[in-house]
Amino acid sequence: xxxxxxxxxxxxxxxxxxxxxxxxxxxxxxxxxxxxxxxxxxxxxxxxxxxxxxxxxxxxxxxxxxxxxxxxxxxxxxxxxxxxxxxxxxxxxxxxxxxxxxxxxxxxxxxxxxxxxxxxxxxxxxxxxxxxxxxxxxxxxxxxxxxxxxxxxxxxxxxxxxxxxxxxxxxxxxxxxxxxxxxxxxxxxxxxxxxxxxxxxxxxxxxxxxxxxxxxxxxxxxxxxxxxxxxxxxxxxxxxxxxxxxxxxxxxxxxxxxxxxxxxxxxxxxxxxxxxxxxxxxxxxxxxxxxxxxxxxxxxxxxxxxxxxxxxxxxxxxxxxxxxxxxxxxxxxxxxxxxxxxxxxxxxxxxxxxxxxxxxxxxxxxxxxxxxxxxxxxxxxxxxxxxxxxxxxxxxxxxxxxxxxxxxxxxxxxxxxxxxxxxxxxxxxxxxxxxxxxxxxxxxxxxxxxxxxxxxxxxxxxxxxxxxxxxxxxxxxxxxxxxxxxxxxxxxxxxxxxxxxxxx
Amino acid sequence: xxxxxxxxxxxxxxxxxxxxxxxxxxxxxxxxxxxxxxxxxxxxxxxxxxxxxxxxxxxxxxxxxxxxxxxxxxxxxxxxxxxxxxxxxxxxxxxxxxxxxxxxxxxxxxxxxxxxxxxxxxxxxxxxxxxxxxxxxxxxxxxxxxxxxxxxxxxx
Amino acid sequence: xxxxxxxxxxxxxxxxxxxxxxxxxxxxxxxxxxxxxxxxxxxxxxxxxxxxxxxxxxxxxxxxxxxxxxxxxxxxxxxxxxxxxxxxxxxxxxxxxxxxxxxxxxxxxxxxxxxxxxxxxxxxxxxxxxxxxxxxxxxxxxxxxxxxxxxxxxxxxxxxxxxxxxxxxxxxxxxxxxxxxxxxxxxxxxxxxxxxxxxxxxxxxxxxxxxxxxxxxxxxxxxxxxxxxxxxxxxxxxxxxxxxxxxxxxxxxxxxxxxxxxxxxxxxxxxxxxxxxxxxxxxxxxxxxxxxxxxxxxxxxxxxxxxxxxxxxxxxxxxxxxxxxxxxxxxxx
Numbered sequence: 001x002x003x004x005x006x007x008x009x010x011x012x013x014x015x016x017x018x019x020x021x022x023x024x025x026x027x028x029x030x031x032x033x034x035x036x037x038x039x040x041x042x043x044x045x046x047x048x049x050x051x052x053x054x055x056x057x058x059x060x061x062x063x064x065x066x067x068x069x070x071x072x073x074x075x076x077x078x079x080x081x082x083x084x085x086x087x088x089x090x091x092x093x094x095x096x097x098x099x100x101x102x103x104x105x106x107x108x109x110x111x112x113x114x115x116x117x118x119x120x121x122x123x124x125x126x127x128x129x130x131x132x133x134x135x136x137x138x139x140x141x142x143x144x145x146x147x148x149x150x151x152x153x154x155x156x157x158x159x160x161x162x163x164x165x166x167x168x169x170x171x172x173x174x175x176x177x178x179x180x181x182x183x184x185x186x187x188x189x190x191x192x193x194x195x196x197x198x199x200x201x202x203x204x205x206x207x208x209x210x211x212x213x214x215x216x217x218x219x220x221x222x223x224x225x226x227x228x229x230x231x232x233x234x235x236x237x238x239x240x241x242x243x244x245x246x247x248x249x250x251x252x253x254x255x256x257x258x259x260x261x262x263x264x265x266x267x268x269x270x271x272x273x274x275x276x277x278x279x280x281x282x283x284x285x286x287x288x289x290x291x292x293x294x295x296x297x298x299x300x301x302x303x304x305x306x307x308x309x310x311x312x313x314x315x316x317x318x319x320x321x322x323x324x325x326x327x328x329x330x331x332x333x334x335x336x337x338x339x340x341x342x343x344x345x346x347x348x349x350x351x352x353x354x355x356x357x358x359x360x361x362x363x364x365x366x367x368x369x370x371x372x373x374x375x376x377x378x379x380x381x382x383x384x385x386x387x388x389x390x391x392x393x394x395x396x397x398x399x400x401x402x403x404x405x406x407x408x409x410x411x412x413x414x415x416x417x418x419x420x421x422x423x424x425x426x427x428x429x430x431x432x433x434x435x436x437x438x439x440x441x442x443x444x445x446x447x448x449x450x451x452x453x454x455x456x457x458x459x460x461x462x463x464x465x466x467x468x469x470x471x472x473x474x475x476x477x478x479x480x481x482x483x484x485x486x487x488x489x490x491x492x493x494x495x496x497x498x499x500x501x502x503x504x
Numbered sequence: 505x506x507x508x509x510x511x512x513x514x515x516x517x518x519x520x521x522x523x524x525x526x527x528x529x530x531x532x533x534x535x536x537x538x539x540x541x542x543x544x545x546x547x548x549x550x551x552x553x554x555x556x557x558x559x560x561x562x563x564x565x566x567x568x569x570x571x572x573x574x575x576x577x578x579x580x581x582x583x584x585x586x587x588x589x590x591x592x593x594x595x596x597x598x599x600x601x602x603x604x605x606x607x608x609x610x611x612x613x614x615x616x617x618x619x620x621x622x623x624x625x626x627x628x629x630x631x632x633x634x635x636x637x638x639x640x641x642x643x644x645x646x647x648x649x650x651x652x653x654x655x656x657x658x659x660x
Numbered sequence: 661x662x663x664x665x666x667x668x669x670x671x672x673x674x675x676x677x678x679x680x681x682x683x684x685x686x687x688x689x690x691x692x693x694x695x696x697x698x699x700x701x702x703x704x705x706x707x708x709x710x711x712x713x714x715x716x717x718x719x720x721x722x723x724x725x726x727x728x729x730x731x732x733x734x735x736x737x738x739x740x741x742x743x744x745x746x747x748x749x750x751x752x753x754x755x756x757x758x759x760x761x762x763x764x765x766x767x768x769x770x771x772x773x774x775x776x777x778x779x780x781x782x783x784x785x786x787x788x789x790x791x792x793x794x795x796x797x798x799x800x801x802x803x804x805x806x807x808x809x810x811x812x813x814x815x816x817x818x819x820x821x822x823x824x825x826x827x828x829x830x831x832x833x834x835x836x837x838x839x840x841x842x843x844x845x846x847x848x849x850x851x852x853x854x855x856x857x858x859x860x861x862x863x864x865x866x867x868x869x870x871x872x873x874x875x876x877x878x879x880x881x882x883x884x885x886x887x888x889x890x891x892x893x894x895x896x897x898x899x900x901x902x903x904x905x906x907x908x909x910x911x912x913x914x915x916x917x918x919x920x921x922x923x924x925x926x927x928x929x930x931x932x933x934x935x936x937x938x939x940x941x942x943x944x945x946x947x948x949x950x951x952x953x954x955x956x957x958x959x960x961x962x963x964x965x966x967x968x969x970x971x972x973x974x975x976x977x978x979x980x981x982x983x984x985x986x987x988x989x990x991x992x993x
Binding site: 034037163165166168169172173175176179183185186188190191193218221222224385386387388390391392394395398399402403408411412415419422423426427441444445448449452453457459 | 512515518522526529532533536541542543545546547548549552553555556559560562563566589591593594597598601602604605608609617620621624625628629636639643647650651659660
């Protein structure tokens with residue numbers, strides 16, 4: 001027992017590990033902040049780079065990059081409306097309006113603190129309940145993944161401002177874009193128009209950079225002459241009272257983040273979007289309206305995507321199954337260092353588990369420190385004259401997109417999506433649902449096919465499964481409730497019952 | 505729905521385009537595997553295409569009851585649309601962007617980015633060429649350090 | 661004005677020098693190694709372990725790049741369309757050999773030059789720990805008693821599970837529901853959760869889970885027991901007829917374009933041969949559950965041909981594919 005405890009503190013006491021974790025977190029923040037540079041890519045490069053290192057040193061650096069990177073995406077989401085990574089898409093919804101109102105510093109400060117809160121919750125859950133939760137994750141059958149994806153897509157209801165039909169259209173459009181490519185089962189092309197290049201699909205980061213970054217560039221051209229909004233740089237660090245005020249919400253959204261992160265194959269991006277939706281549904285009096293700079297709209301996704309990191313480690317450490325793309329690479333790192341990730345890892349090499357927990361805690365502390373440093377500088381960055389900022393952002397988008405797959409074709413697509421996004425914006429469509437569709441559409445399709453195949457293509461058997469398995473039943477009820485909640489039916493019921501309760 | 509809402513210029517055309525696009529998507533989805541089975545590669549795409557068509561129809565419906573935009577006929581609508589959303593500045597910047605992207609493969613990333621930045625900044629700001637060149641060099645240096653050295657992303 | 665002209669000229673010149681073809685000692689600059697599979701997968705792990713040894717032998721630097729998609733079509737096509745100067749290497753698995761019969765693409769490894777066939781993996785038929793069958797015979801019996809009821813995990817057309825099940829179906833009957841996952845990982849998760857009943861897996865993927873009792877190994881796809889999994893019967897015990905297809909397994913190799921200069925090819929071949937033979941890497945392979953092959957030249961081409969022939973013809977026999985292999989130029993084994 002004391003042995004395990006010493007492993008927990010290993011990262012804290014060894015100066016080299018301490019330094020590596022700090023370095024990793026610091027680098028991760030800035031890597032994550034650049035759109036197109038993904039955490040997955042950085043970690044893959046590191047795995048090869050640290051090949052000859054001691055495994056603990058390698059892991060310390062990687063953990064830092066992971067934690068820092070997931071948080072870092074929020075910087076460019078807030079400042080430039082370009083999510084640094086998929087898990088920061090929801091951060092831009094309220095983060096960018098805050099920056100436009102001159103509160104970029106506050107937004108970054110709040111998102112930093114909230115990311116740390118989420119990260120700590122994720123780590124605590126990992127430390128205390130890993131094996132149990134790991135087994136729970138196994139219970140998710142393909143139909144349950146389908147239901148989770150459906151719940152995610154129903155978010156469209158709360159993301160679409162104004163016309164619900166436009167939101168649904170946008171989500172459907174995103175789903176089609178996500179479906180472009182090779183069919184996972186039969187390997188035939190879908191929506192590829194005979195082009196071999198499209199068989200690989202359209203990477204959703206390209207879509208994201210185009211819709212958020214390039215479209216915004218064209219949009220900002222209209223505001224060239226607008227006076228530069230002075231950024232407020234005092235009171236960046238949220239007061240303790242503020243943290244307490246948002247604590248109930250942040251705990252709830254952290255739990256959402258952990259649960260979604262635990263599910264193999266589903267990660268921080270979906271967690272953040274679902275948390276945002278939860279916040280929108282449950283917070284009745286936000287500081288400002290959602291979508292116009294509500295602090296709650298920043299708290300929810302940032303806690304969720306950081307908590308998802310801890311969650312993703314659960315299946316990785318307990319079962320050897322990756323919880324998301326980054327943990328898949330980390331598993332590779334363990335294999336290369338001669339360790340065997342799997343259920344026996346906890347038994348034969350328990351020190352890896354405790355070391356990771358201690359490391360995650362440490363990385364979160366560094367996140368707090370480094371995240372709060374230099375905010376003023378970042379906030380001032382946005383005060384640059386627009387004439388310089390706009391071309392700069394376009395170049396950044398180009399580089400970011402190119403760095404995904406070294407493909408100029410994808411850069412051209414990015415430009416195309418930018419123009420498309422610009423047009424859609426003019427006519428009142430939101431970008432959020434499109435990304436939602438692109439991420440969740442393929443997941444829904446794959447799970448649907450798997451569920452049908454498992455049921456031998458008998459729809460009756462599939463429907464039966466939806467209600468007989470307790471887990472599926474819960475998820476199905478959630479879907480039904482959300483669907484009803486979006487329709488006038490529930491509102492009518494509510495208005496019927498409230499006068500009665502007022503009387504009684 | 506507020507009946508005194510006004511339609512945006514070009515909105516009707518756009519809605520029509522959405523509908524046509526949805527039908528095209530439905531056709532492509534159908535081509536994947538027809539109506540063969542509920543568990544085919546085309547099943548989900550057809551479902552999504554149907555959702556698209558339905559929502560496009562609803563969007564078109566939402567136009568009913570809105571006041572017409574103040575424009576007279578196609579040409580005037582097109583002109584107003586262009587003026588509102590693609591003014592001279594946007595068009596020129598767009599052109600620069602397209603040329604830039606085309607130039608990257610042809611003239612190497614660093615050169616084309618340099619020229620794009622200088623031209624775009626000077627155009628948008630009107631003057632101060634040296635300052636713009638300085639910014640461009642600074643950015644390119646940062647990009648080189650970060651992307652090429654640190655991440656081995658070899659720009660063309 | 662002058663300043664910007666000079667800067668532009670300087671940058672332009674440096675860009676030009678990077679583009680000049682390499683005439684001097686190979687390797688002059690970094691080599692791009694494309695892995696047509698996702699990070700963290702078996703192929704990725706093997707290649708990332710091997711590359712540092714190759715770098716040492718060759719004296720050059722490799723940049724590893726994952727380009728997954730389309731059962732390796734995307735990554736393989738990319739390498740095929742790069743310049744044949746030895747600076748782009750394909751680090752792939754066995755899938756391209758099936759492209760022509762599966763109509764995934766119109767090329768296969770015959771269009772590349774095999775620098776090295778690194779190793780191959782043993783296939784294990786794995787089942788959920790609580791499954792009612794304990795060996796291959798019982799699985800086959802259960803499948804025959806209730807055809808199209810048992811659920812088999814698969815990774816799509818051209819993936820390992822579908823190829824193995826085709827081979828089994830070529831000699832006997834195994835009618836099951838195929839549930840497709842995006843890779844070994846999700847399939848194993850589903851198997852552990854009892855959402856599917858069995859799945860053919862590479863030993864590397866399944867070993868730890870069998871060892872810890874989370875999964876049950878019904879048989880190894882070989883003629884004899886494998887030392888890594890003592891007590892697990894060879895598949896030939898329940899299916900003697902399948903011996904004609906064995907030994908068989910998914911393999912990994914390094915390839916370059918066919919028209920790469922011979923001296924470059926030779927350097928790569930030597931470097932890989934020494935790297936694979938390195939005792940440390942051999943130890944990694946063993947730990948990973950894989951068998952080292954270290955083939956190159958004519959032996960490698962022979963291996964590739966045989967693998968392709970055996971696999972495609974058995975798939976044709978099992979009616980897993982419609983087009984006959986000899987219609988795309990693959991001779992019978």
